Amino acid sequence: MSEYAGLRVLVVEDEPVVAMCLEDILESLGCETVGPAGRLAEGLALAEREDIGAAILDINLAGERSTPIAEALLRRGVPIAFASGYGAVPEGFETVPLIEKPYREADIDAALRGLLNGAE
Amino acid sequence: MSEAEPGHEPLPVGEDEFRMIADSAPVVVWVTRLDRTRSFINRAYLAFLDVPYDEALVFDWRRVIHPDDAARLIAQSIAGEASMDTFDLEGRYRNAKGEWRWLHSTSSPRRDTQGRHIGFIGVAHDITEAKEAELSLRDSEAQLSAFISQSTAGFAQVDLEGRFVLVNERFCEIAGWSRDELMGMRMLDITHPDDRARNLPLFDRAVAEGTSYTHEKRYIRKDGGIVWVNNSVSVIRRPDGEPFGVLSVTLDVTQRREAEAQMRKSEESLRLATESAGMASWELDLETMQGEWSANRFDLLGMPRRDDGRGSIDEWLERVHPDDRESVRAAAQRCFDTGEPYTIEYRVCRADTNEERWLQSHGSRIDYSDDRPSRFVGVSFDVTDRKRAEDELRASEARFRTIFEQANDFLITTTLDQKITSVNPAVLAALGYSEDEIVGASIADFMAPDQLALALDAFNQKMREGGSTRLTVTVRARDGRALIWEINSRLTTDADGKPTGLHAIGRDVTEARRAEAHLRLLVDELNHRVKNTLAIVQGIAQQSFKGVTDPAIARNAFEGRLAALSEAHNLLTREHWGAVSMAQIIGDAVAPHGRDAGRLELDGPDLPLLPKTAISLALAIHELATNAVKHGALSQPDGRVRIHWAKTEAEGRARLLLVWEERGGPEVITPTRRGFGTRMIERGLAAELSGTVRIEFRPQGLVCTVDAPLPEGAE
Structure with a gap:
């Protein structure tokens, strides 16, 4: 738990129930949640403004793609992972890990660990 | 001539009497003295010379002797006279008419009573006819002899036991034995053993009955060789009719026999060849209209074979199918009449099984340069199988033609350099070109370079490895539409397996x-939705069970939420995941909680909502309704809930204002802990609508106010 102490994780997820679920998982892992953002503009604003250690982005946000958020975070050197039911990362983000929905706490844990290790 | 009687002077008869006798004799008579002068000549003598009597008495005979005979006759005459005996002369003398006549004279010495020689008396008679006959005979004998010895024919005479007694040179040459060797041998000795049994009865019968015969047989030559001879044999008889020998005229016919054997052999080979080829033949002497059929011609017509091989035209025509009979008869008759050969195909009904068979027949008339009558020769063979195969092929071609014409699939043939040689109507219809515009064009005219490259790759693969290829290419129709064709093609080859062209069958895909792309999209979308839904279900489950100690309560909450979710999905599915009615979503969400009892009042326009928003709204309304039933207005019999919404406007933008308002319930106490429901409504729905959601726990009843931009899809 203490592993992620103080880690601020941006949650971009347009499905309220799923977002709440992810918030709970992150909370139980000891992370601090930023968001959740359910819309692109909202997510983009958080990505640029907040102090963020990692991000988990739903790909499809009410018909828009979250890739601008991803680009903004990557520019800032924030490690990100996509979460999606589509089974594939967007074109151009092949190196970004994918967490397939539905996910369990262990999936998020493993993804975060991967992100942090990769960032070191 | 009788010897001259002993002479007296005067004559024993009177001189006149003698003269009369002598004159009446048809022979020349003369009497000479010792000095060779004539004392008498008769009338025949005078007639021969036709000179006066006195002149005739002194005529010098040497003047009329044939030059060829003169020397001989004079010498013989001198010798005869000197012999003082009777002597004969024979020679040619010229008569008064200038003709050479053969005269045979006999002269005898004359003596007087004392026996003194006083001269000669001579008689000559004309033997010209006899002599000429003799000479002619001798000539013909000489000719015959020459003929016999020089003849190409051999002559052999045997006695009645068959022993050779006389043979000519030619016979010796033919038989291969010398004359000396043959003498003493019997003709059977040199006859081939296989021919003796046939030869002997003929010979015996000839001897016994005098019948002539001609036969052919073999002699065995001394060198062991065999010679074929044709012998014409006849019996030779004595003048009294008694046979004393048998004469054979022998011709060497070995070459002819060999030629015949050769011909028989080639005829036999030809017959075997034709028969083994299933060919039956028949011949006809056009003068007699008689002829023979080969054995298999009977077989062909299903008739029993005949020993004599005879078959008539009518018997043939009888077997010909009635529908074909007249044309067949006409063809044959025309050939008989004009010599025009024919080749016809017609049906026959076999005599034995009545089976219908197809025959092909060729007929020709053979005319000879000599006066032999023309012959007709015909051959026939059974072509039923070929006919059936042809019919089959025709039918199959027709079938394929129909398929070709009517197929919905595209059928295309091309040359090895991609020139189109044929297309079926389906191709024309699909591309919108006429046949003229397509046939002869290159396939390159109907596809982009990259597509042509695909086609050529497939073509080269077939050229390398044979077989067929399946290819999907985009072709261009006349109006520019891109059509995706799936094409199976293989090379057509000649009998040697050399490629001759390409045959392709295609289909518009x-x-x-x-549809496939659309389906893939649908499946992907479905997968996505299922995963999303599962994620939602997972979230609901997590929230429902989190921190709840009574599992029954947690399960009830979970089931209720799932039911709300499910109800929303039902609606979405009914609307094909298009926009759904806000009234409907809210109505469905509150229905399980007493809407029917009139305790829930819905009031608002029928705004359309996007599916995702609809689900969030349904779940939020469910949470409010559940809370109302458990703790709020609906937990009391008189409690009411009013749900009203409206499109409003603020700062020039359309907004949605929705209010959930409870009344008549127990006094509301603000909860100390906010559960999933509150969170779902205040945060989830707010996030979903990008607006604000406020829950007020007023003592007279809970009020939930949603203020958000008018959701997408609801404008």
Whole structure:
């Protein structure tokens, strides 16, 4: 738990129930949640403004793609992972890990660990 | 001539009497003295010379002797006279008419009573006819002899026991034995053993009955060789009719026999060849209209074979199918009459099984340069199988033609350099070109370079490895539409397996591909939705069970939420995941909680909502309704809930204002802990609508106010 102490994780997820679920998982892992953002503009604003250690982005946000958020975070050197039911990362983000929905706490844990290790 | 009687002077008869006798004799008579002068000549003598009597008495005979005979006759005459005996002369003398006549004279010495020689008396008679006959005979004998010895024919005479007694040179040459060797041998000794049994009865019968015969047989030559001879044999008889020998005229016919054997052999080979080829033949002497059929011609017509091989035209025509009979008869008759050969195909009904068979027949008239009558020769063979195969092929061609014409699939043939040689109507219809515009064009005219490259790759693969290829290419129709064709093709080859062209069958898969892409999209979307839904379910489950100690309560909450979710999905599915009615979503969400009892009042326009928003709204309304039933207005019999919404406007933008308002319930106490429901409504729905959601726990009843931009899809 203490592993992620103080880690601020941006949650971009347009499905309220799923977002709440992810918030709970992150909370139980000891992370601090930023968001959740359910819309692109909202997510983009958080990505640029907040102090963020990692991000988990739903790909499809009410018909828009979250890739601008991803680009903004990557520019800032924030490690990100996509979460999606589509089974594939967007074109151009092949190196970004994918967490397939539905996910369990262990999936998020493993993804975060991967992100942090990769960032070191 | 009788010897001259002993002479007296005067004559024993009177001189006149003698003269009369002598004159009446048909022979020349003369009497000479010792000095060779004539004392008497008769009338025949005078007639021969036709000179006066006195002149005739002194005529010098040497003047009329044939030059060829003169020397001989004079010498013989001198010798005869000197012999003082009777002597004969024979020679040619010229008569008064200038003709050479053969005269045979006999002269005898004359003596007087004392026996003194006083001269000669001579008689000559004309033997010209006899002599000429003799000479002629001798000539013909000489000719015959020459003929016999020089003849190409051999002559052999045997006695009645068959022993050779006389043979000519030619016979010796033919038989291969010398004359000396043959003498003493019997003709059977040199006859081939196989021919003796046939030869002997003929010979015996000839001897016994005098019948002539001609036969052919073999002699065995001394060198062991065999010679074929043709012998004409006849019996030779004595003048009294008694046979004393048998004469054979022998011709060497070995070459002819060999030629015949050769011909028989080649005829036999020809017959075997034709028969083994299933060919039956028949011949006809056009003068007699008689002829023979080969054995298999009977077989062909299903008739029993005949020993004599005879078959008539009518018997043939009788077997010909009635529908073909007249044309067949006409063809044959025309050939008989004009010599025009024919080749016909017709049906026959076999005599034995009545089976219908097809025959092909060729007939020709053979005319000879000599006066032999023309012959007709015909051959026939059974072509039923070929006919059936042809019919089959025709039918199959027709079938394929129909398929070709009517197929919905595209059928295309091309040359090895991609020139189109044929297309079926389906191709024309699909591309919108006429046949003239397509046939002769290159396939390159109907596809883009990259597509042509695909086609050529497939073509080269077939050229390398044979077989067929399946290819999907985009072709261009006349109006520019891109059509996706799936084409199976293989090379056509000649009998040696050398490629001659290409045969392709294609099908338009444009629609299929579009449908396929659409389906893939749908499946992907479905997968996505299922995963999303599962994620939602997972979230609901997590929230429902989190921190709840009574599992029954947690399960009830979970089931209720799932039911709300499910109800929303039902609606979405009914609307094909298009926009759904806000009234409907809210109505469905509150229905399980007493809407029917009139305790829930819905009031608002029928705004359309996007599916995702609809689900969030349904779940939020469910949470409010559940809370109302458990703790709020609906937990009391008189409690009411009013749900009203409206499109409003603020700062020039359309907004949605929705209010959930409870009344008549127990006094509301603000909860100390906010559960999933509150969170779902205040945060989830707010996030979903990008607006604000406020829950007020007023003592007279809970009020939930949603203020958000008018959701997408609801404008």
